[in-house]
Amino acid sequence: MSLKEMLKDKVTPEELSKLRRSFEIIGDVVIIEIPDEILHLKDEIAKAILAKHKHVKTILRKVGEVEGDFRIAKYEVIYGGETETIAKEHSCRFLVDPTKAYYTVKLSGERERIAKLVREGERVLVMYAGVGPYAIVIARLSKPREVIGIELNPVAVEYFKKNVKLNKVEGIVKVIEGDVRDVVPKLEGVFDRVVMPAPYHAEDHIYLLEGKLKEGSYVHIYTFAGEEEVEEVKKEVREEFEKIGAEVEIERIKKCGSYAPRVYRFVVDVKVSNLKK
Incomplete structure (x- = not known):
């Protein structure tokens, strides 16, 4: 039963029309958007969520979009309080606090897709x-020789390091803190595959890959755009x-x-x- 179905007898049709159809569950933390016009219903909304998802310990209302160099959205607590949690996907566990570091389960399927493309070595x-x-x-899902991850947000970096240990991939994954614009040019050697998952014009950083690719290398670039x-x-x-x-x-x-009406993540x-010599 959807959130709308659970609340249809408790709110007016007009209020129901403003209610978002879905919300995101990260571990035992829920992230939901509640328009200002129906904010007075937040307790009823929380009760409905908790009735269906009894493991949830905290419900966050999203009040600002992901922004800034650290890619963090703004939230307010409408139930609970503890925002650090462990999310699970594809036999992996991720310690994260969505109020301090970006993480979304919505890209879980995409992460699996990319992992399955990675060839041994x-x-x-x-x-x-x-x-x-x-x-x-x-x-975890493929057999790479090495995976180098670069992150600017120092809090995310600390979680990244903990997650490497949590998932027992210390011998494969290397964590580097810093700005990709500073770090990538200093990396030695070439890569078989590059993943660029920041959708805010990641294509603007393609220039950093000069000298880091070979013929046959793959690059996965994420961006926001209309159809x-x-x-x-x-x-x-x-x-x-x-x-x-x-x-x-x-x-x-x-x-x-999707990001906004008629705007999608691609x-x-x-x-x-x-490669021209």
Whole structure:
């Protein structure tokens, strides 16, 4: 039974129309959006959530979008108080506090997809690695030689380090704290695969991959765009790779979530087909 169905006899039709259909559960923490017009219903909403999800210890109302260099949204507590939790996905466990470091279960399927593409022995780079979900899922579900994760938010870095130990991938995953613009140019060697999961114009950082790729390398770039902008995104990605002397094939571009009305998160799967010497 959905949240709307559970509340339909307790609120007016107008109030019901403003209620969001879904919410996110991260471990035992719920994140929900409640419009200001129906904020007076927050206790009823909390009761309905707790009736269906008895393990939940804290309910957070999202009051601001993910923003800033550390990619953190703003929340207010409407039930409970403890915001640190352990999320589980694909036999992995992630210690996280969503009020201090970005993490979403909505990309769980996408992380699994990428991990299954990784071939044995690959060297993988994960930019904007957060608390480590991409890097650790890749390390656990495939057989990479090395996964390097770079993260700027110092709190996320500490969680990332703890999650590496929690999932027993110390010999595979390397955690680096810093800005990708400073760190990537200093990395030695080339990568078989690069994951760029920050959707705010990750394509603007393609220039950092100069000298870090080889023919046959794959890059997974995440970005926000409208459906009518897909061809424009493809064109921009190709042009950015051309600037670093790489010709690429765009093997796939697909939606992997929504952001706002008619604005979606897209992932662009790119294969380097030719590197100009």
